Amino acid sequence: MKTNFLKILFYLLVAVTFSYGLDLNPDDLDSLKQATALVADGLMDYYNGLDYGETIGMFSDPYYWWEAGGAWGSMVDYWYFMENDTYANITKQALLFQVGDNWDYVPSNQSTTEGNDDQGFWGLAVMSAAEKNFTNPSDDEPGWLYLAQAVFNTIAYRWDTDNCGGGLRWQIFQWNSGYDYKNSVSNGCLFQIGARLARYTGNSTYIEWCEMVWDWMVSVDFITTDDWWFVYDGATIDNNCQNISKLQWTYNQGLFLGGAAFLYNVTGEEKWLNRTQNLLDGSAVFFNNSVMYEAACQGIGTCNNDQRSFKAYFSRFLGYTALMVPSTYNQVYELLRVSALGAASSCSGGTDGHTCGINWFYGGWDGFWGLGEQMSALEVMQNLRINDLPAPYTASSGGSSEGDPAAGTEDLGSEANKALSIDTADIVGASIITAVVGLSLIAGSIWLII
Numbered sequence: 001m002k003t004n005f006l007k008i009l010f011y012l013l014v015a016v017t018f019s020y021g022l023d024l025n026p027d028d029l030d031s032l033k034q035a036t037a038l039v040a041d042g043l044m045d046y047y048n049g050l051d052y053g054e055t056i057g058m059f060s061d062p063y064y065w066w067e068a069g070g071a072w073g074s075m076v077d078y079w080y081f082m083e084n085d086t087y088a089n090i091t092k093q094a095l096l097f098q099v100g101d102n103w104d105y106v107p108s109n110q111s112t113t114e115g116n117d118d119q120g121f122w123g124l125a126v127m128s129a130a131e132k133n134f135t136n137p138s139d140d141e142p143g144w145l146y147l148a149q150a151v152f153n154t155i156a157y158r159w160d161t162d163n164c165g166g167g168l169r170w171q172i173f174q175w176n177s178g179y180d181y182k183n184s185v186s187n188g189c190l191f192q193i194g195a196r197l198a199r200y201t202g203n204s205t206y207i208e209w210c211e212m213v214w215d216w217m218v219s220v221d222f223i224t225t226d227d228w229w230f231v232y233d234g235a236t237i238d239n240n241c242q243n244i245s246k247l248q249w250t251y252n253q254g255l256f257l258g259g260a261a262f263l264y265n266v267t268g269e270e271k272w273l274n275r276t277q278n279l280l281d282g283s284a285v286f287f288n289n290s291v292m293y294e295a296a297c298q299g300i301g302t303c304n305n306d307q308r309s310f311k312a313y314f315s316r317f318l319g320y321t322a323l324m325v326p327s328t329y330n331q332v333y334e335l336l337r338v339s340a341l342g343a344a345s346s347c348s349g350g351t352d353g354h355t356c357g358i359n360w361f362y363g364g365w366d367g368f369w370g371l372g373e374q375m376s377a378l379e380v381m382q383n384l385r386i387n388d389l390p391a392p393y394t395a396s397s398g399g400s401s402e403g404d405p406a407a408g409t410e411d412l413g414s415e416a417n418k419a420l421s422i423d424t425a426d427i428v429g430a431s432i433i434t435a436v437v438g439l440s441l442i443a444g445s446i447w448l449i450i
């Protein structure tokens with residue numbers, strides 16, 4: 001009798017924990033603030049950079065450096081959208097600690113793993129800081145705009161016309177595996193940071209770069225422009241980039257979608273409106289009844305730590321799209337609203353009772369947890385505030401960040417010098433990491449075949 005009662009109590013508790021999640025009313029600011037505060041706290045639980053022996057700016061093992069850049073970008077957004085400075089100082093300190101000797105987010109500690117995309121995600125974070133007028137660094141530190149320009153300039157310097165008629169390789173350094181692979185995420189980072197720098201600074205050189213990146217992406221069919229506008233993962237440089245890995249990730253679609261939206265906003269050109277709308281329509285592959293999901297890996301349960309954060313960036317870039325191209329607002333807002341409700345319902349796990357899961361149409365917590373899950377839920381919820389606050393600032397409309405169009409270019413040869421100082425033991429470690437990523441890519445591609 002007693003055991004039966006305990007059993008029933010247990011199942012009741014499980015049912016309550018698993019089916020409700022955060023109480024979110026998208027139309028009520030207090031509700032949004034309360035829900036996102038819990039999710040943001042959960043995100044920051046993975047940050048141990050202030051502990052003894054840990055490194056400022058880095059999240060706890062096993063999260064890579066690039067994802068930290070993504071997470072700090074989400075925390076800049078949290079500060080802005082929720083008008084909450086609880087984590088602002090920690091965020092600023094982290095963003096500045098990882099700039100590297102050349103102030104371009106190529107810190108020497110990361111040279112065994114850092115690719116163009118990794119650098120790009122820190123660049124996207126500081127670009128947001130500039131656009132949101134986040135507290136400026138002091139005079140002896142680089143400004144947010146300076147850092148974004150340094151990331152742009154150093155990535156642009158690596159543009160490679162010797163293979164596949166242009167484009168960026170995935171990797172910066174020859175010793176990292178993936179150096180022979182050209183991919184959409186690296187090129188997408190250059191494209192979107194360029195588009196946002198164009199709007200922020202008014203300098204049309206960035207637009208020319210974006211035109212070149214776009215044309216190249218379409219020329220090698222990494223972006224399809226026939227029936228559905230999709231962004232594929234990439235291809236190795238042998239065969240002239242013809243053997244394309246057709247995996248589709250939310251963040252790749254989002255990088256080009258958001259970038260095109262910024263370019264429409266700054267140029268007013270019909271073609272960028274058209275490209276924005278077509279990429280938005282192509283994003284349908286990532287929604288199930290308007291609930292966002294990482295289609296290539298979520299259903300089969302193979303999303304790795306990196307991939308579990310992609311919906312965070314996609315949500316963020318959807319927000320930009322709605323702002324920069326107002327004719328998309330209703331379509332985007334509905335996707336964000338329905339997805340945010342799903343995300344909130346997933347945030348009912350763990351010992352704290354509000355750990356977020358990966359599957360937003362599960363109707364409760366699905367047992368997954370991690371930095372990526374927290375970031376994704378946070379971004380999709382906080383982007384419901386896009387219309388309540390000023391759109392991203394520019395240098396002439398409220399932004400106050402210090403920049404320099406030549407940032408990062410003083411010491412461009414230094415990458416070659418780093419090659420000489422690298423420890424070969426570390427290189428072996430790095431290629432194992434990449435091999436694991438490679439395996440999950442193969443697992444993910446099963447979804448495509450199905």
Ligand SMILES: *[C@@H]1O[C@H](CO)[C@@H](O)[C@H](O)[C@H]1NC(C)=O
Nearest residue numbers: 033034037038040041084086
């Ligand atoms: C600000 O954020 C912190 C951390 O998420 C949270 O505890 C606090 O309640 C928030 N304040 C308001 C006014 O929402």
Ligand SMILES: *[C@@H]1O[C@H](CO)[C@@H](O)[C@H](O)[C@H]1NC(C)=O
Nearest residue numbers: 084085086087088089090135
């Ligand atoms: C952030 O740092 C500034 C300057 O050190 C300090 O004045 C402010 O109180 C801090 N804010 C918070 C929320 O801790």
Ligand SMILES: *[C@@H]1O[C@H](CO)[C@@H](O)[C@H](O)[C@H]1NC(C)=O
Nearest residue numbers: 055056097098099100107109
């Ligand atoms: C680089 O690694 C060393 C040793 O772990 C650490 O002390 C230092 O803070 C790290 N620097 C950065 C920028 O990560």
Ligand SMILES: *[C@@H]1O[C@H](CO)[C@@H](O)[C@H](O)[C@H]1NC(C)=O
Nearest residue numbers: 236238239242243244245246
């Ligand atoms: C194309 O790439 C796949 C891996 O994505 C590989 O298995 C296959 O051998 C490649 N085909 C050619 C012709 O290079």
Ligand SMILES: *[C@@H]1O[C@H](CO)[C@@H](O)[C@H](O)[C@H]1NC(C)=O
Nearest residue numbers: 225226270271272274275278
């Ligand atoms: C928009 O894109 C479609 C599909 O590629 C194309 O057929 C159409 O001509 C474009 N319209 C404009 C105004 O550029």
Ligand SMILES: *[C@@H]1O[C@H](CO)[C@@H](O)[C@H](O)[C@H]1NC(C)=O
Nearest residue numbers: 287288289291293299361362
């Ligand atoms: C879409 O969501 C429903 C639940 O709302 C689920 O049953 C279905 O399997 C999902 N479809 C995919 C492709 O995941």
Ligand SMILES: *[C@@H]1O[C@H](CO)[C@@H](O)[C@H](O)[C@H]1NC(C)=O
Nearest residue numbers: 264265268323324325326391
């Ligand atoms: C650019 O974005 C601003 C801010 O959202 C908006 O008011 C303006 O209408 C946009 N410009 C164009 C050409 O759509």
Ligand SMILES: *[C@@H]1O[C@H](CO)[C@@H](O)[C@H](O)[C@H]1NC(C)=O
Nearest residue numbers: 133135136393397398399400
């Ligand atoms: C941006 O920050 C600067 C420096 O704190 C401030 O003077 C300016 O008013 C801010 N701009 C807006 C639009 O809030």
Ligand SMILES: *[C@@H]1O[C@H](CO)[C@@H](O)[C@H](O)[C@H]1NC(C)=O
Nearest residue numbers: 149153203204205206405406
């Ligand atoms: C515009 O940007 C380019 C590329 O970064 C730079 O070379 C040029 O000096 C900039 N022009 C102005 C007027 O700032």
